[in-house]
Each structure stands twice: as structure tokens, then as C-alpha cells.
Amino acid sequence: MRVLNPSERGISKEQLPRNLAGNIGYFLVNLGIGLLLVPYFISTLGVAAYGIIPLATSLNGYVGLLTQSLNTAVSRYLTIDLQRGDYVTANKTFNTAFFGISGIILAMVPVVALISTYAPTIFNVPSGQETGAIYLFLGVSTAFLIRSWSGNFTVSLFAHNRLDLLNLVNIVNVVIQVLLIVIFFSIAAPSLAPIGLAYLISGIVASGLAIILSRWINPYLHINIRDFDLSRLHELTRMGWWVVINQIGYILFYSTALILVNMLFGATAGGEYAIAWQWVILLLAIAGTLSGVLTPIVLTYYAKEQTESLIRVSKSAVKLMGLSMALPIGLVCGFAPALLTVWVGKEFSFLAILMVVLTGHLAINLAILPLFSINIAYNRVKIPGILTLVMGIGNLFLAIILALYTGLGYYGVAIAAAIVLTLKNALFTPWYATRILGVSAHTFTRAMLPGVIATIIIAGCASAISLIFQVTSFFPLVMAGGVLAALYLAVLWPLGLDGFERGLFSSYLPISIRRYVK
8 A cells, every 4th residue: 555645635745844843843952951951950959849839830730631631622623624625613613612611721710729729738848839839830830721721722733734833832931931030940949839929921922822823724604693503512522521521531540649648748759750751741741742743643544544555554653653753762761770860860870770669660551642633533432531531440450559558658559550551551542443444453552562573672782781871961972872762763764664555654754854765
């Protein structure tokens, strides 16, 4: 089967490279800021106070359960409406979501105020930082609600496959946020309160930009209460509720970890866990950069009933995702002690094992990300949602048992997530996608294996290099990682990919670069 070119997919030739460039740009901004901001916070606030920041942001998952899930459903329906050129239905979808989400956000305001006010009582907060923690939680959560509301507009950018503009909004948000934090810390004594204010201001600016870009790209979408449609709301919520269930399960896997460690072992332990957890966030950002380009394409294939192309691209996407993520995951695991020493100081190198436990299993759990687009496209989210919730609850109980009754401490929290999440995504997720598409039950499982093997090899090589050459400073670390990356890519391109996969990868590159790759 030949590779469909972008125009045959219903997507402009120029847009795929723009989307990939936007995703990469957003990732690089997050990478740079994440690596620089953590040691900055530790040096200015201390480990214990730093741990409260990711704890506050992790609560956004709970606050935004309904809005995020409804936006997921809207992205599916709005993309299909626009791809089919049905602007009347698209306006009904847009306005139903706009007024529905606006109502949900208004209802969440007192919840946010309550959680923020009692944050020092609920969580372990360093002495003297109680008031600052309240303002931190309030600013972060309010900013999140504002961004969720503007999601009514960013979802229309997604539906038009303008991920480049969507990433521009996200980059503006992050850059303003960091600049304001540095400015506030230079004016007054560093504390948690200015961070909350920085989140709030950046959220307002980014939301304003999202509205402007949406009006530019989608001039035919208008806010009109008369286009609010109860029957459309029923369709959106019918899908959205199962996405909510899935989101709850997802949160029980990821967002509860920092909360559990803080509540069970204190603020300092929470700060230590958050240091290692930062690499999970970065790896998730890389995976999101890669998989985020695929979702609009899967929805487009579905809308145009190009099922055969959807199956072939999804299978190759799982393999490409696994092989792509093998490099950063392998490097993080193999160079973990050196990374910690160079990044935050030798005194935190003892967190290397925790980093390996937190990131190693992602070789499997990130490779399957492209398959979630299939569930959304075919509106088959009920069974995955129920299973994710059940296993998320199981993960919570297993984490508490391993943490408190085995002597593992916060390592038990990390081990529990690695076990339960891997069982779900290694067995159920690929199998369920094959049931939807009607292909062999092992189609996607086989596609995952090359990435897992590559991760183990890269991690082993990185660990051996680190031990033999005593890599403990910045430039040797970068050189060692660069050499491994170059060797890996040199072997992967001719031997690890077939002609279709090389063509699929090339289609995302700018035309000027594409001919050199070929």
C-alpha cells in the first residue's frame, strides 16, 4: 500500500511540517524551562516548598475533569463537522460546548476557592509558607479554569489541524509565566504567592490570544445562544461522561502520586519525588509532541471513511512512537545519576533509581498513545473508561500498600503505577484498538516490541558509558548522549523502518528537507 500524500488525506502539504515544528518548538520551550526552573526553585525556595508547586498544578486534573473531557468530545464532533463542510452543525457543536463549559466553570469557582483556602490544612506545607500556598493554589487553579474556558476556541484550531497556532498559544502562556516569576522574585523575596499570580496573568494573556486566533481561522463560527442545542449536548455529554471516567482513572495513575507522597511522607519527600517526576513530565511532553500531530489525521481519515489508510498509519505510528521514545527514555534511565548530578546537584543523585522506576515503563505506555485517537474517532470510549477507572483505583490501593507496608516508601508509589499502567497498556489498549478496526489481535502488540528492545539497548549502553568514563559534568554528558543518539539514528533509518514508515516520517518534514531525507 502506498503512502497517501497530504493532499490526498485532506490536509495541506505545508501544514504537517508546521504542526510538527510547532509541537517541537513547544516541547523545546518546556524542556529548557523545565530543566532551568527546577534548580532555580530549589535554590530560591528550598526542596520542600518547591514540591508544593507541582502538587498545585497536579490538582488541575481534578478541577478540570468535566471541561477537559467535554473538550475531548467536542474536538471529535467539531473536526468531523468541519471536514465535511457542515458549518450549520459545526456552529451548533461550538455553541453547545461554549455555553455548556461556561456553566461548568462557573460551578467550579467555589470548589476552587474552597480547595485553595484549605490547602495548608489538607497538604503538608512548609512552615511559614501557608499563606503563600493559598495564593499559589488559587492562582494556578483560576488560571486553569480560564484556559479551560478558552478551550472552546482552541478546540476549533485543533479541528482545523492548526496545531502550530495551538502551540503558539501554549508557548506564550509558558514564556510569560516564567518571565513574570523571575521578575517577581527579583523585586521581592521569593515565595509561593507570586508564582500563583504569574500563572493567573499568563493564563489570561494566552486565553486572549486563543480567542483572536480562533476568530481568524474560523470566521464562520459565531457565539449565538440560539445555536445551543440540547440534542447536541446529549451527544457530547454521552461521549464526554465516559471520557470523564477515563480521565479519573488517568488521574489516579499520574496526578495522585505527588499528592500521596506529600500526605504520607511530608513536604520534603514530596519535593524529592517531584524532582524525579519532572523527567516523566518531559517525556510525556515529547510523546505529546509526536502523537499530537496524528490525532487530527485519524479523525480526518474517519470523517472521509478512509479506513484502510487509518489502520496502516496507526500501526506504523505505534512503531514509530516506540522507536522515537526509546532514545530519550533510554538516555534518561542510563544516565540517571549523571543527569541528577549535573542538573540539581550530587546531593540528589540518590534519586536515580526512582527516576528509572518512574520512566522505564514509559517505553510501553507512551508507544500506544496513537491508539487513543482511534477510540475517540469511533466514539468507543465507554469500555476503556471503565477499565481505566477500575485499574486507577487498584493503582491507588497498591501504591498505599507498597508505600506503607513493605518499607519501600515513595518508591512503592512509583512501582505501583509502573505495574498497573503497564498491564493495562501492554494488554488491553492494543487489543481493544484491533477489535475496533477488525484486524489481528497482535497487530499493535508486535508494533510495540521494537521500541521496548531499543530502549533496553540504549539504557544499557548509556549506563556502561557513564560507569566507564565517569560522566559527571555537563559537556561529557551532552557528548555521550549525542554520540549515542547519532549511532541510534544511523542504524534505525535504514534497518529499523520499512519504506512505508520512512515515507510516513518524511511526510511530516518541510518539502525543502524531504528530498534530502529520501
